[in-house]
Amino acid sequence: MELVLVNLIDGLVTGLLLFMLSAGLTLIFSMMGVLNFAHASFYMLGAYFAYQISLYMGFWVGLLVAPIIVGIAGAGVERYGLRRVHQYGHVPELIFTFGLALLIEELVQFIWGKNQMPFDIPEVLNFTAFAIAGNSIPAYKIFMIFISVAIFIGLLFVLTKTRVGMIIQAALSYPRTVEALGHNVPLIFMGVFGVGTALAGVAGAIAGPVLGTFPGMAFVLGSIVFVTIVIGGLGSLWGALVASLLIGWITTFAKSYNIRMEDILNGIGISTPEYLDDNIFRDLWTITSPQIADILPYILMVLILIFRPYGLLGKRDA
């Protein structure tokens, strides 16, 4: 029972981290209709910028300033890159963000090298918050949960309760009408892109110390973020939240409970073959859940796309 609680907290941390990325990505998608492949790269930039700033001015300034720089960079990419490619159509846009992801990874390697950066948890938060049956929960995890929840509430408030949020929502669905009402829609798009990438930057700045700040970090998380918003339903903020938590918990639980395929197959009445070593399905029999934890989201996504192409909470076909 205690282990369940610990796993719930771990999964929540992973899920909320994923949500911070997927929230921005799904906003950008519903706005421009293009999946930003470079989104996780902005997350990586957030981590690296926060690290570089923390060297001179400490962790907290880094946490504050790095997302702003990332957001400005993101807005620049929208203004001078995507807007230009937009005229050629959707596929070139997708390819452009894909190329950008490659380029940012190379750029990071160019500036900071290939090794992991010594980006550490600040001293203030480096203690055990509480323990559940001998499993200590670090304070930093609690901090991460609070930051992500605060951002989610803030985002929801801005989008649904303020005038700016109303205009953004209107611009997502009826850009021409909003433009006719006298609002600068390209500027709104640029702003949303900037805020979306800044959110990714925040995620990077707080995840960098725990998940490691290295050039492959965008690649590790990048495709999972897509999977998340596809499962949740493209363009749906709540869907992104549900899917992020789902993926966070599924992978955490699959990793901590060692469920063996053999037991499942025996359980449904198929007996283990006698000479397992020569059997062509031997790898299938010896699969354990920690082994496949990382590919479970992909299986889920393919299933969702086959049976419910809108995603869990999505309203429109991608």
Add this chain to the structure above:
Amino acid sequence: MNEQDQITTDPTKPAQRMRAGSMTISATPWIVAALVLIVLPMIFTNNSAITIMNQMAITIVFALAYNMLLGQGGMLSFGHAVYSGIGGFACMHIMNATEFFAVLPLPLLPIFGGLFGMGLAMIVGSFSTRSAGTVFAMISLGVGELIAASSIIIVAFFGGEEGISGDRTYSLPFFGIEFLKQIEVYYLISAWLMISTLLMYLFSRTPIGRMANAVRDNPERAEFLGYSARWVRFYSFIFSGFFAGIAGALFAINYEILTEENLNTTSSGVILLVTFLGGVGFFFGPILGAIVFTLVQTVLSLQTDLWAFYAGVLFVSTVMFFPGGLAGLIMMHVPAFKFGKARHLVLPYIRTLLPGLITILGLSALVEMIFHFRHAATGEDEMTLFWTTFDSHAVFPWIIAIVVTAAAFWITRRNVPGLVEAWHKANNFSGGRT
């Protein structure tokens, strides 16, 4: 009506009409290509050159197969390496099945690779081709990641992290050839390159290939004409899988080892890069892309550690400024040639591109110097660039590099208007022949 319109659309002159995705319908380019393939190893005789040419040929087949989807079918796949990888792995298993392999001539092996690639494409295509666009791209990414990840788990088929290897020489000798030498493998790969390129070209001429173009451009209208967009996509997809499988088989024959690297998302990304760089709008685009990329990869990676960075910059700038790729860039000049005015472009081109080239070289020199300055081991201040050795921590080389780059950039900027003017003149018929 000016002459340019006549060249492209006049229905009374079918031979002059520009056909989407084709260079020409005559046999000449094929004969020239075959001759070039035969003669090339006689000019570049050393083994490393032949290795590069083999790699090039394999990439060409794969890129053309990929362009059947992206360029001709309008489907963006992020996991196409899976099909070539499966074809390669299947061939490797056939190579290791000693009894069967002993009665199979090696040149027939790629057919099996193709069939396995096609088989997998049939399974995946049965649900992924329902729609093009984002859903297709996402499913291809998901399936790609899935199979790449399973390749580490399922050791029996994929061999885990070290992959599986075989020996091509155990096959039935083909007219006395046992494929021990690299040159024999070269001719085998070249023969398959010619065959599959011709087949893929002919596919683009068949009604189904034409319908693939129609579905790419306007699926709704194609449906109204009575064609199922889904089945048209499905056929493009499985044939693309077939030729990707052949590329995988050629890889297996050439390198005799396959690992997880052959089907992961990085390889899928590389083939997208190659195809787009070459140009998706023309049949010969991917061929150009494969040749240029392989050269960049092999030659540039010997010169600098930063080759992937340059490749990334090249890719992003291609998407931003030349979405037609290299092939599009070349085909832009066709009207000027037809008007007989191409020679007016030569001088403005030299005036602009020469300083432009110096600008790019200067910029890359600066990039290399920054890289050396930041990452070289302490005490190693000497670096060699463009056949000169200097101290990267001194001020003087930096001043030279910056001044040369800035000056070249200034000259380029100054000459661009002249080039634009010459371009308009050369592409405007009303100016009259001079």
